[in-house]
Amino acid sequence: MPGKLPRRSFLTLSAAAAASSLLPAGGHARGASAADGRPHLHVRPFDLQAVRLLPGPVLDALAINRAFLLDLDPDRLLHMFRVTARLSSNAQPLGGWEAPDNELRGHFTGHYLSACALMWAQTGDRAVRDRGVLVTAGLAQCQAAIGSGYVSAFPEELFDRLRAGQPAWAPFYTLHKIMAGLLDTATLSGDQRALDTLLGMAAWVEHWTQPLSATEMALVLEREYGGMNELLYNLGAVTADPRWVQLAQRFEREWLFASLAAQRDELQGLHVNTTIPQVIGAARGFEATGSMRKRKAAEFFWHTVVERRCYCTGGTSNEELWNTPPGVLAQELSGYTQESCVTYNMQKLARHVFCWTKDPQVADYYERAFYNGILGVQHPADGDKLYYLPLASGYWKLFGTPLHDFWCCTGSMAEAFAKLGDSIYFHDDLGVYVNLFVPSELDWAERGMRLRLDTRFPDGDTVTLTVRGAPPTPIAVHVRIPYWTRGCSALLNGDALPVAADAGGYLTVRRRWAPGDVLMVRVPMHLHAAPMPDDSSLQAVMYGPLVLAARLGTAGLDSGNLRAVPTQPRKVPEYAGEPLTVAAISATSADPSNWLERVDTRPLEFRSVGQEKSLTFVPLNRIFDERYAVYFRMTTPPEVTSSGWKRALATG
Numbered sequence: 001m002p003g004k005l006p007r008r009s010f011l012t013l014s015a016a017a018a019a020s021s022l023l024p025a026g027g028h029a030r031g032a033s034a035a036d037g038r039p040h041l042h043v044r045p046f047d048l049q050a051v052r053l054l055p056g057p058v059l060d061a062l063a064i065n066r067a068f069l070l071d072l073d074p075d076r077l078l079h080m081f082r083v084t085a086r087l088s089s090n091a092q093p094l095g096g097w098e099a100p101d102n103e104l105r106g107h108f109t110g111h112y113l114s115a116c117a118l119m120w121a122q123t124g125d126r127a128v129r130d131r132g133v134l135v136t137a138g139l140a141q142c143q144a145a146i147g148s149g150y151v152s153a154f155p156e157e158l159f160d161r162l163r164a165g166q167p168a169w170a171p172f173y174t175l176h177k178i179m180a181g182l183l184d185t186a187t188l189s190g191d192q193r194a195l196d197t198l199l200g201m202a203a204w205v206e207h208w209t210q211p212l213s214a215t216e217m218a219l220v221l222e223r224e225y226g227g228m229n230e231l232l233y234n235l236g237a238v239t240a241d242p243r244w245v246q247l248a249q250r251f252e253r254e255w256l257f258a259s260l261a262a263q264r265d266e267l268q269g270l271h272v273n274t275t276i277p278q279v280i281g282a283a284r285g286f287e288a289t290g291s292m293r294k295r296k297a298a299e300f301f302w303h304t305v306v307e308r309r310c311y312c313t314g315g316t317s318n319e320e321l322w323n324t325p326p327g328v329l330a331q332e333l334s335g336y337t338q339e340s341c342v343t344y345n346m347q348k349l350a351r352h353v354f355c356w357t358k359d360p361q362v363a364d365y366y367e368r369a370f371y372n373g374i375l376g377v378q379h380p381a382d383g384d385k386l387y388y389l390p391l392a393s394g395y396w397k398l399f400g401t402p403l404h405d406f407w408c409c410t411g412s413m414a415e416a417f418a419k420l421g422d423s424i425y426f427h428d429d430l431g432v433y434v435n436l437f438v439p440s441e442l443d444w445a446e447r448g449m450r451l452r453l454d455t456r457f458p459d460g461d462t463v464t465l466t467v468r469g470a471p472p473t474p475i476a477v478h479v480r481i482p483y484w485t486r487g488c489s490a491l492l493n494g495d496a497l498p499v500a501a502d503a504g505g506y507l508t509v510r511r512r513w514a515p516g517d518v519l520m521v522r523v524p525m526h527l528h529a530a531p532m533p534d535d536s537s538l539q540a541v542m543y544g545p546l547v548l549a550a551r552l553g554t555a556g557l558d559s560g561n562l563r564a565v566p567t568q569p570r571k572v573p574e575y576a577g578e579p580l581t582v583a584a585i586s587a588t589s590a591d592p593s594n595w596l597e598r599v600d601t602r603p604l605e606f607r608s609v610g611q612e613k614s615l616t617f618v619p620l621n622r623i624f625d626e627r628y629a630v631y632f633r634m635t636t637p638p639e640v641t642s643s644g645w646k647r648a649l650a651t652g
Contacts, residue, residue, distance in 0.1 A: 048121035065417035068383030106153030111411025113181025149204035176226030229281030312530035314369030343373035376621030394579030431476030
């Protein structure tokens with residue numbers, strides 16, 4: 001076991017790593033490098049401790065996730081780890097993908113550690129922090145009992161099978177989740193034991209991979225391995241030990257990065273959530289080493305997926321794959337579209353790209369994915385999470401059953417709903433960027449700047465920023481003007497400001513701020529179409545960043561099929577009922593307002609007019625336990641082009 005870091009050094013590294021999600025400190029020059037060879041960044045995210053959510057739907061969602069996390073028994077989470085370490089355990093095993101006969105068991109415990117650490121950082125809730133630290137202590141005991149540095153909920157024999165080319169689900173995938181959870185517990189919760197345990201695991205991985213030739217390692221990497229490269233680059237940043245950077249580079253698929261760096265989309269046929277974490281690792285590799293090849297690969301990947309492979313929701317994947325060439329999506333609608341893990345990981349990658357480029361179009365994408373692919377995939381009743389977000393008409397959101405699923409997306413969404421404030425604000429040395437309109441408070445302690453953001457968005461279109469504290473020097477406040485708005489206006493202390501920014505840019509106010517200053521920005525929303533890139537007659541409707549869905553009722557749904565049955569090993573949730581078909585929409589214009597009208601008493605509810613059957617449309621993220629439809633066939637299709645983005649999402 002490697003020796004401990006001195007406590008003072010560890011706490012310093014913890015604070016630095018918690019800030020900016022382990023992104024390196026940055027400057028302003030695009031592509032420039034610091035003296036140590038690492039790239040500067042245009043902007044950096046604030047650490048979670050600097051942002052506190054205020055009352056509203058986003059904070060409510062976080063609270064539901066908190067209850068979900070605290071309802072889980074630590075002894076049950078640790079049961080199979082203790083069994084593997086030959087320690088006594090009387091706990092009842094968990095079900096689903098954490099069941100004793102499931103080869104992915106243990107992955108959710110890693111997600112759980114990350115979620116607890118993230119929520120502690122986001123809220124200061126010590127009960128959640130202590131729960132993660134308690135589980136970490138249990139893992140440390142298991143590691144000590146095994147004695148080799150290894151710790152998992154399955155024996156090392158799975159890795160023997162992996163090395164021999166025999167069937168083994170995805171042992172490095174699970175190890176990545178556990179190691180990432182320990183790193184988050186170390187850096188965000190300040191737990192030295194978590195770092196010690198992680199270093200022991202990393203040394204075990206180094207020892208396991210050391211004898212493998214490049215060819216043998218490439219065969220190992222054919223099996224899903226999560227974000228091992230990202231994790232090891234992050235560990236290298238925290239410890240300043242280059243051995244982990246070198247080990248990270250062993251977990252890179254050369255053929256994939258070569259095609260992406262050459263600006264070639266050869267993604268057809270690939271498993272989506274296997275691929276995205278590997279590209280996130282390339283992004284971290286660029287930030288750790290300055291490799292422009294890795295940056296080119298990651299940026300091209302982000303653009304080709306977002307612009308040519310995403311649905312109107314900002315999500316991608318159908319039955320977990322990219323089945324078609326880029327730009328071909330009209331036949332890719334089913335009950336198994338848009339795996340939730342995929343949206344979460346695309347958001348992670350978007351944060352990296354935004355920090356490199358400061359491109360407001362990246363922030364526009366993040367917002368779209370946030371409202372349509374994240375906020376609606378947690379059940380408000382019990383906090384259970386969604387695996388797939390179906391986009392074929394007539395399906396419903398097939399949530400799991402608590403304690404009987406623990407899918408990959410259960411874990412990813414537990415993390416996502418623990419850090420809902422992580423991308424509201426960014427900063428450079430001279431100012432703050434307001435990217436999301438979420439009620440919150442920002443404390444930029446290094447500059448003495450405190451901001452409060454009040455809004456009813458998306459139920460309202462006004463965003464109010466109140467200065468609570470300000471330094472004596474000028475600071476710029478940049479408010480994103482989304483691609484979907486028109487007629488934006490702004491007031492500073494009641495006086496009208498000229499809005500020079502176009503939709504898809506930033507409104508910038510640079511001044512010497514004083515406590516009590518109020519900047520009010522109005523971003524009107526409107527209806528707009530989101531057509532399929534390869535079939536303009538197949539369209540969804542959006543209102544601002546929100547995808548609208550037609551409510552189709554609950555016919556044929558009951559307790560037997562509304563939720564997924566307990567998941568068996570290596571199985572995904574499957575529908576036990578059939579979808580409903582919906583009629584085409586008669587449209588004579590590209591403007592959806594010609595066939596949709598707002599319900600006056602409900603700001604986000606619309607009703608179809610002039611159709612064979614009247615339909616009610618509401619935001620997709622507010623539909624639960626009923627059927628719905630997102631994409632509709634237009635019987636008199638106009639030529640519709642995506643509005644707003646110069647590099648528009650392929651679907652609107």
